[in-house]
Amino acid sequence: MKKYGIPPDVIATIQNLYDEGQSTVKWSGTIEEWFKVMTAVRHECILSPVLFALVTDWTMRKALFGTDVGLQWTHGSKLSDLDYADDIDLLDSSRDRMQSMTEAVENEGRKVGLIRNQKKCKVMVSNAWEDSEEIGGSTVDIVEDFCYLGSYMSNNGNCGMDCQTRIGKANDVFGRVNDIWKNKVRLYEFLVMSTLLYYAELWPLSAVQKKKLEATHHKFQRRLLGISWKDKVRKEEVRQRTNLKEMNLIIKERRLRCLGHVLRMEDDRIPKPARYWRMDLHIKRKPGRSRKKLD
Numbered sequence: 001m002k003k004y005g006i007p008p009d010v011i012a013t014i015q016n017l018y019d020e021g022q023s024t025v026k027w028s029g030t031i032e033e034w035f036k037v038m039t040a041v042r043h044e045c046i047l048s049p050v051l052f053a054l055v056t057d058w059t060m061r062k063a064l065f066g067t068d069v070g071l072q073w074t075h076g077s078k079l080s081d082l083d084y085a086d087d088i089d090l091l092d093s094s095r096d097r098m099q100s101m102t103e104a105v106e107n108e109g110r111k112v113g114l115i116r117n118q119k120k121c122k123v124m125v126s127n128a129w130e131d132s133e134e135i136g137g138s139t140v141d142i143v144e145d146f147c148y149l150g151s152y153m154s155n156n157g158n159c160g161m162d163c164q165t166r167i168g169k170a171n172d173v174f175g176r177v178n179d180i181w182k183n184k185v186r187l188y189e190f191l192v193m194s195t196l197l198y199y200a201e202l203w204p205l206s207a208v209q210k211k212k213l214e215a216t217h218h219k220f221q222r223r224l225l226g227i228s229w230k231d232k233v234r235k236e237e238v239r240q241r242t243n244l245k246e247m248n249l250i251i252k253e254r255r256l257r258c259l260g261h262v263l264r265m266e267d268d269r270i271p272k273p274a275r276y277w278r279m280d281l282h283i284k285r286k287p288g289r290s291r292k293k294l295d
Contacts, residue, residue, distance in 0.1 A: 001014075001054065003058070003186065004054065011163055012052070014047070017047075019038040020036070021036065022034045022035065022036055022281065023035060023037050027169075042139065043196070045218075049085070050099070052085070052086070053085065055112050055114070056083055056085075056088070056114075057119045058112070059105065059108045059109050059111075059114060060083060060088070060105065061103040062182055063101070063105040063107070063108040063109075063137050064080055064081065064101065064104065064105075064107045067100075067101070067104070069078075069092055069097045069100070069101050069251070070091055071091045071092065071093060073273065073277065074273040074274075074276055074277055074285075075273070077129070079091055079270070080092065081101075082100065082270070084149060085148055087148065087149060088105065089148065090102060098123070102116075102140075112278065121140050122141055122142075122146045123140050123141070123142045123143070124144070124145070124146060124153065124155050125142060125155060126155045126156070126157075126175060126201065127155075138194055138249070143155075144156075145161055150198060150199070151198065151199040152165055157204060158204070158206065159203040159209065160206075160209060162199065163203060163205070163209045163212065163213065164212075166196050166197070166198055166199075166200070167196065167212065167216050169195050169196070170192050170195045170196035170216065171216075172191075173191055173195045174188075174191075174192050174220055174223070177191060182273055184224075185224065185243065185244065187243050188220060188221075192220060193250075196213070196217075197218065197250070197251065197254060200251050201251075201253060201254050201255045201257075201258040202258075203251075205251070210247070210248060213247045213251075214246065214247040214248065215252075216247075217244075217246075217247040218235055221238050221239070221242045221244060222238060224242065225238065225241055225242065262275065
């Protein structure tokens with residue numbers, strides 16, 4: 001904490017909260033014997049995530065300082081990692097550099113008590129490594145897609161799995177609160193729409209995926225109004241009763257709102273220069289015809 005410029009008196013106060021902490025139980029006006037707190041110190045304290053983020057940032061700085069790793073980023077810089085709490089995403093186009101980055105982060109993490117979760121550690125390769133077609137002898141699973149911060153990432157940029165997952169989650173939310181709707185459109189927007197369109201601002205949607213989302217949106221509106229397909233009510237009339245827009249327009253509005261947030265960010269924030277980033281075209285492609293296309 002001294003390296004981050006935190007005053008010594010603040011550091012001493014935090015140490016007193018964690019070192020040699022003792023607790024007791026008060027029952028019926030009687031204070032029981034004091035005992036030392038060995039685990040779950042300051043559990044659920046708002047200071048704990050701040051200290052954890054500080055330790056994570058310190059670990060990443062120590063592990064990657066002075067190394068020439070990461071993807072070529074904007075303005076001649078490199079982007080080597082994306083960190084959120086205990087979820088760390090290492091970025092590189094080389095298998096060897098990725099392995100050295102992983103080992104360095106793991107070694108520095110052990111020094112401060114952080115251990116890598118082997119089961120959750122995955123490798124996703126977009127197209128192919130620039131220096132090797134395979135990862136020989138690796139104990140880490142190579143996947144085509146995985147869930148990161150609640151959203152599914154794919155090695156070919158397709159959002160099909162994420163889109164289908166959000167539709168399923170939205171169905172689950174709608175079903176659990178079905179008894180309290182009573183035509184509560186605002187509840188639908190807050191609970192179901194937020195679940196359905198999580199991360200939708202960055203989805204590269206295809207025509208088929210747009211139709212699936214629109215069909216799901218229309219199905220929910222009919223169930224809110226108690227309208228069956230036998231009633232032969234047109235989609236336009238359903239939207240007029242609920243005062244909700246088409247799914248395509250809703251996603252466009254969310255994208256514009258997200259873009260506005262990005263444009264108002266400071267220039268050193270990662271999302272802002274990411275608008276101009278282009279993938280390195282020198283990465284080797286796998287032999288043969290590509291069976292997947294970017295949407």
